Amino acid sequence: MEPVLDNLDLYVSGFWRSLEIVLWAAAGSLALGILLAAFRVSPVPVLQRLGALYVATIRNTPLTIVLFFFAFGVPAAFGVTWDFFALGTVGLVVYTAAFVCESVRSGVNAVDAGQAEAARALGLTFRQNLSLVVLPQALRTVVPPTGSVIIAMIKNSAVVGAIGVSGDLFSAYRRMASALGYERLPSIAGTAVGFLVMTLTAGAILMVVERRMAVSR
Amino acid sequence: MRTRSLTLAAGLATGALVLAGCGGDDSGSGGSETEPTVAEAPEFAEGTTMAEIAEAGSMTIGTKFDQPGFGLQGLDETPDGFDVRIAEYIAGQMGIAPEDITWTEAPSAQREELLENGDVEMVVATYTINDERRERITFAGPYYVAGQQILVASDNDVIAGPEDLADNPDQVVCSVTGSTPAENIREYLASPGQLVEFGIYDDCISALDNGQVQAVTTDNVILTGFVAGSEGAYKLVGEQFTEEPYGIGIEKGDVEFCEFVNEALQEAADSGYYEEAWTATAGQFEGTEVPDLPEPDECV
Numbered sequence: 001m002e003p004v005l006d007n008l009d010l011y012v013s014g015f016w017r018s019l020e021i022v023l024w025a026a027a028g029s030l031a032l033g034i035l036l037a038a039f040r041v042s043p044v045p046v047l048q049r050l051g052a053l054y055v056a057t058i059r060n061t062p063l064t065i066v067l068f069f070f071a072f073g074v075p076a077a078f079g080v081t082w083d084f085f086a087l088g089t090v091g092l093v094v095y096t097a098a099f100v101c102e103s104v105r106s107g108v109n110a111v112d113a114g115q116a117e118a119a120r121a122l123g124l125t126f127r128q129n130l131s132l133v134v135l136p137q138a139l140r141t142v143v144p145p146t147g148s149v150i151i152a153m154i155k156n157s158a159v160v161g162a163i164g165v166s167g168d169l170f171s172a173y174r175r176m177a178s179a180l181g182y183e184r185l186p187s188i189a190g191t192a193v194g195f196l197v198m199t200l201t202a203g204a205i206l207m208v209v210e211r212r213m214a215v216s217r
Numbered sequence: 218m219r220t221r222s223l224t225l226a227a228g229l230a231t232g233a234l235v236l237a238g239c240g241g242d243d244s245g246s247g248g249s250e251t252e253p254t255v256a257e258a259p260e261f262a263e264g265t266t267m268a269e270i271a272e273a274g275s276m277t278i279g280t281k282f283d284q285p286g287f288g289l290q291g292l293d294e295t296p297d298g299f300d301v302r303i304a305e306y307i308a309g310q311m312g313i314a315p316e317d318i319t320w321t322e323a324p325s326a327q328r329e330e331l332l333e334n335g336d337v338e339m340v341v342a343t344y345t346i347n348d349e350r351r352e353r354i355t356f357a358g359p360y361y362v363a364g365q366q367i368l369v370a371s372d373n374d375v376i377a378g379p380e381d382l383a384d385n386p387d388q389v390v391c392s393v394t395g396s397t398p399a400e401n402i403r404e405y406l407a408s409p410g411q412l413v414e415f416g417i418y419d420d421c422i423s424a425l426d427n428g429q430v431q432a433v434t435t436d437n438v439i440l441t442g443f444v445a446g447s448e449g450a451y452k453l454v455g456e457q458f459t460e461e462p463y464g465i466g467i468e469k470g471d472v473e474f475c476e477f478v479n480e481a482l483q484e485a486a487d488s489g490y491y492e493e494a495w496t497a498t499a500g501q502f503e504g505t506e507v508p509d510l511p512e513p514d515e516c517v
Binding site for chain 2: 075085
């Protein structure tokens with residue numbers, strides 16, 4: 001581990017850069033994913049189809065293709081000149097949102113239909129029904145699978161480094177191993193530790209949230 | 218009937234003219250404007266590699282087939298470029314005419330093997346001299362010093378060299394992840410974010426086309442290839458700011474042959490062939506200056 005300790009600043013700055021990607025992407029994909037899930041369970045057929053189409057397209061496309069589409073396709077087609085950090089993060093949000101959508105939808109579907117029917121019988125509107133009756137119950141079911149999606153996203157963020165973003169945790173490894181000529185094994189171990197810090201922390205937060213939400217049924 | 222045969226004759230004549238025109242264009246690629254001098258019955262000491270080659274009357278040389286400006290194989294199957302011209306001159310000093318040379322493709326990863334197996338007598342293929350390679354083969358030369366340079370779009374008048382990057386933080390530069398050129402450029406940047414890295418140079422070029430980066434940096438030889446294929450869309454700017462000496466690979470320990478090649482290089486430089494060969498090949502791309510023949514290394 002000596003090469004890693006000698007170049008600790010490289011890994012530390014890479015960690016912050018990757019964390020930046022992860023935080024933006026988590027916030028973005030949760031927001032977009034929940035919106036898409038709302039589309040899919042809404043009583044409006046157009047929105048349902050839109051949500052289904054999004055999930056079918058994005059979920060079945062490899063992440064690297066989604067990312068390259070955002071890195072090169074979008075700028076070429078629409079003249080967008082954002083930096084690669086923004087483009088990569090948006091790509092990761094778009095990709096992850098499809099999975100968040102499905103895990104949220106599964107949670108909503110897990111709520112017994114009788115609950116929604118009872119709420120409707122009481123005269124609640126669709127919005128009230130969703131926000132007061134269905135979603136609070138669904139959220140409990142949704143937390144564990146969504147947490148897994150977010151942890152997968154943290155690991156996927158390594159791929160964002162391949163589309164121009166430099167200075168992230170994964171490019172720290174490549175710089176160490178190729179350009180600076182250190183041994184590969186300790187170099188990649190340093191990167192792995194950095195990702196473990198992020199994923200284990202996410203797992204710990206998840207456990208706290210689950211415990212808070214746990215309600216005996 | 219008569220008019221028809223006249224038309225036919227005219228048609229044939231036109232066809233012949235067109236064909237002749239094509240043939241005329243071709244002469245530029247094979248041996249070309251700068252014909253190397255072919256020594257007549259040169260004499261060499263018994264048992265040397267030069268004597269063997271001169272006796273055989275032909276030789277096999279390894280070069281790149283895919284490196285514009287240095288060794289690029291055209292439709293007529295004969296490669297052309299600065300490496301090829303230099304090799305032709307050395308062969309000429311042994312009495313071998315360009316048409317008696319058999320060219321073998323020498324990709325970067327196979328060059329040592331080609332020499333060790335005796336498949337080729339000589340490798341002239343953008344071959345950087347270093348100690349690791351010296352353990353397996355002997356280098357004559359160097360005959361050229363490549364180096365890192367910067368490529369920008371032709372209409373970019375902000376960057377004229379690596380020094381301009383620090384003063385213009387909005388000008389983003391691209392290179393390959395974990396490569397030595399990427400490492401070298403860091404000291405010229407205003408902030409680490411000014412460097413964008415991809416796995417291959419083609420992605421850097423795509424980003425340049427999209428306006429997402431403003432410059433691409435690596436060895437001038439690779440950049441020259443992109444300039445050559447761009448029809449004037451890109452240009453090279455500034456001096457080379459690193460040194461990569463290119464040598465001529467021969468069998469390990471053949472000091473006599475090595476010294477002979479060094480003498481041939483010196484003659485090529487003295488006679489003006491070296492400069493003409495450069496101007497006719499790699500020198501055609503904007504931003505490349507005529508190099509001076511570097512001092513030869515010791516033959517070991």
